[in-house]
Amino acid sequence: MTGHTPPPATTTALHEKVDALLAQMSLSEKVEMMSGHGFFAAMQEDDRVWGARPYRTGGGNERLGLTPLWFTDGPRGVARGSSTCFPCTMARGATFDADLELRIGQAMGIEARAQGCNFSGAVCINLLRHPAWGRAQETYGEDSWHLGVMGAAMGTGIQTHNVIATIKHFALNSMENARFKVNVKADERALHEVYLPHFKHCLDAGIASVMTAYNKVNGEYCGQDRVLLTEILRDEWKFDGFVHSDWVRGVYKVYGASAGLDIENPEPLVFGDNLVKAVEEGMVEPYVVDRACRRILTTQLRFARRQDPLPTYGPELVACEAHRTLALEAARKCAVLLENDGTLPLRRDKVRKLAVLGALAALENTGDNGSSRVRPPYVVTPLAGLRRMLGEEAVLHADESDLDAARAAAAAADAVLVVTGYTAKEEGEYILGDIALGADKKPRGPSLSPTPIGGDRESLSLPSAQVALIKAAAESAKPVVVAIVAGSAVLVEEWREDAQAILMSFYAGMEGGTALSELLFGDVVPSGKLPFTIARDAAHYPHFDRDADEITYDLWHGYTKLEREGIAPRYAFGHGLSYTLFAYSALVARVAGDAVEVSVAVRNIGDVTADEVVQCYIGAPAVEAERPIKQLRGFTRLTLAPQQTGIARFRIPLDSLRWRDPASHGWRLERGAYRIYAGGSSQSCLTTSIEV
Structure with missing residues (x-):
């Protein structure tokens, strides 16, 4: 943390050290700690590649030898360099394995440290209210208790290696396209019983930081909401870590500091000189700045005084064999067997030729291309995994662009796998063009491009071309297995009778194709469980408008809503078959x-x-x-x-x-x-x- 003296060994000494540091700092130096710096320039230099370097996101004072917070994102792996790509968070939610999530968090902590980062945004615990949410893949599911347990495991795993973890996005963020403008209305019961308990669970477990959301809650933007940031987070929950904004549009008014926002990221567009002036003119009390800096410094010094579990954190630890093996374990455990008439597991002695159909079978498809994107050293696709297991000659491939070729492949095979689902074009972080986030100019928000990708889903069904592919495969009268690659629920009603087995395989990470081949042929027994409810009809979910200016969240969604209304789901929350x-x-x-x-x-x-x-x-x-x-x-x-x-x-x-x-x-x-x-x-x- 500092280059002059060792970190304080006791809590009393820690507070004394913080007070001594603050006493040496000017107002402008303190305010400088309350924002990130250099992000726009870095993105320009890096050709707008997110995660090309650690980002300075608050803290630090060169004169006093104080280290800044160096940030990396990473719900599915460290978004730096060529890191291990784990299955997406929703897939890991399907494992219901908190110990595995703890170990994945530890791996992410190691890889963050090895790449110059001491601050991680990997813990996304927003509640899945509706499966159309574009960033559903970044969270664990629809149940608050499950979210809290899994998020706490991830965060404490990261912090094992003295990387500060942050939980995001606080709060009620579960829409993507309208995230910068939507006002989410929630009464006290919905807020405290459904949408906040998982955040408190993680903070009670020791997670040290909170990232605010872009949206409004009950009329105020989260990054400047005194109710959320002070009355709930500080006064009721007694949280003593620091709070920072999401990128670029995370705060709009200087009073956000008084409301409880300690750091504006990634640049001082609202704080900075404006905050200095507000203090000097008596609009913001000086204690507000001291309070924010005290929270930042106390958290950093608390981590700095802890001993590292490893002697060194060298580059050889990034995507090392142990972490790739962990990614494979997660991919094996996350797959959910939705239906099976006995077709699975396939037998090698009976399936001499396998037709693998679908463009997604041959695509490196690990999730969206937003802030959670990971660039691993390799990705095993479903097609590659099956060819590695069965041999090149035993696997036939065709896709939805040529249904006659698909029919011919199915007819020539003993069984058929159809790989269906989505890519970053259909769901994910809503990005207008590449991740500019102001790198091409200095705006008040992301720069725009006419070609958006990601965002909230327009439909809960598979694309029509994929449905046609399933039906073409079924014409062969061979056993048909459908694998679904997606971040949350996909409706199956129009084609489920054409399949003998259905497997929810999610965005399964860099070893996904290896795991899928093992699951299909019984080397591994499916054990994942749905962390969300799959309905029979889209109308059974809560109202969702991806362009809403305002929306109300109540007590009811997912399995609690369907049970209250007496509606049978197609697949219940927690459902998952086995062999x-x-x-x-x-x-x-x-x-x-x-x-x-x-x-x-x-x-x-x-x-x-x-x-x-x-x-x-x-x-x-x-x-x-x-x-x-x-x-x-x-x-x-x-x-x-x-x-x-x-x-x-x-x-x-x-x-x-x-x-x-x-x-x-x-x-x-x-x-x-x-x-x-x-x-x-x-x-x-x-x-x-x-x-x-």
């Missing part, structure tokens, strides 16, 4: 002190070893206030050999069962009979009840 079957029994629950303790027995009644994601839901009495029928409050993975029984145990804090009372602006635990659910999905559970 074996699991039997649940002996569900037991009791109140023990300040928690509910739950256990359930799970037996593998098939003939292959496999993982099962066991889920625990709780339903409140819902007499004092309407509540969801059930809400996820625990999940764990069990690896079970054939005929082996394992016990899944959960300890659920009573505090997590409370509801927000708008009358008192506090939390209430309702007394009465609670329903306990445990099973393999939100719709397949054993149930019991307890008195709380």
Whole structure:
């Protein structure tokens, strides 16, 4: 952190050190710490390639030897150099494996350090309200509890290697095209029960920083919203780290500093000289600047005094074998088997020739081209993975551009794989042209180009050409397996009867093709579970307008909405088949002190070893206030050999069962009979009840 003295060893010494540093700094030096610097020039020099270098995003004072915050993005890997590309965040959400996410976070922390970064934006925990959201792939799913657990694992993993993690985007950011203008209205219950708990979960786990969102909440931009940044984040949650804006349009008024924004990124377009002047003229109190700098310095010094787990962080650690192996593990665990009539796993002795259809089968397609883009040293496509496993001669390829060729390939094969889904053109961060973000001039917002990519999806269905390809494959009367590459739910109604098996494979990272081949042929047993609900009809989801100026978020979305309305999904939240079957029994629950303790027995009644994601839901009495029928409050993975029984145990804090009372602006635990659910999905559970 400093080049003069070692970091302070105790909390008292740390605060004394911060006070001493602030006493030596002028107002302009302090304000300089409250913004990024050099971003526009760097982007110009780097031909607008995002992540070509670390970005200075606040902090630092050369005169006093203080190191700045050097930022890298990276929900699916470090967005620098040629880093390991993991499956996208949504795919990792489907693993329901917090330990795996912790290890991936540690790998990202190592690769960030090895590439000159000490500040990471990899933890995206915005709630998936509607599957059309373009950046759904960057988050973990639709359930707040699941988001909190997985995000905390990622963030604490990153911080293991003394890289400061930030959680984003605070708050209620789940639309892309309208993100710079939309006003999201939410009442107190929706805000505190649905859209904020996962942020608090991560901060309680020790995540040290928060990035604000672009949108407005209840009429005010998040980057200058005193309710969010001070009343909730500081006063109620007692967060003591620093808060920074998203890039370029993250704050509009100098009063954002008074509201609780500590750093404007990536340049001082609003703070800087304007903030100095506001302090000098009495419009902003001097303590506001001191407070922001104290938060920044305290956080940096706290990390600087910790010992590094590794002796050095050299370039050889970037995309090293251990991290590539971790990417493969994640790709194996994330795939969700949606349907299977027994066609899968394919057998090598019976499938001598495999038709692999679809342009996406041969495309390096790891996710969108926005700020989360990773440029790995290689990408194994589905086609490459299968040819590596089966041999070049055994794999036939055609795509939707020539249906006759596709029919011929299917007719000549013993089985057919159709790879479908999307690319960065159909969904992802909404980018007008390349990521300019002001690099070609010094604007108040991103520079524009007439060719947008990404953004919110226009449709929840597959492109018509891909549907035609599936139907052409089905004409062969050969077994048809459909793999879906996407960031969230895809409707399947118009073609699902043409397929014998459907696999949600997501944007599966640099080793995705390797994992897919292993899953199809049974070398690996599918174990992913849906982190979102797939409906039968787009009308079953909440209202979504990707060009909205204003929208209301209420308590209901995903599985809680469908269950409330008595609508059966096509595939429930938590759904995922296996190549074996699991039997649940002996569900037991009791109140023990300040928690509910739950256990359930799970037996593998098939003939292959496999993982099962066991889920625990709780339903409140819902007499004092309407509540969801059930809400996820625990999940764990069990690896079970054939005929082996394992016990899944959960300890659920009573505090997590409370509801927000708008009358008192506090939390209430309702007394009465609670329903306990445990099973393999939100719709397949054993149930019991307890008195709380």
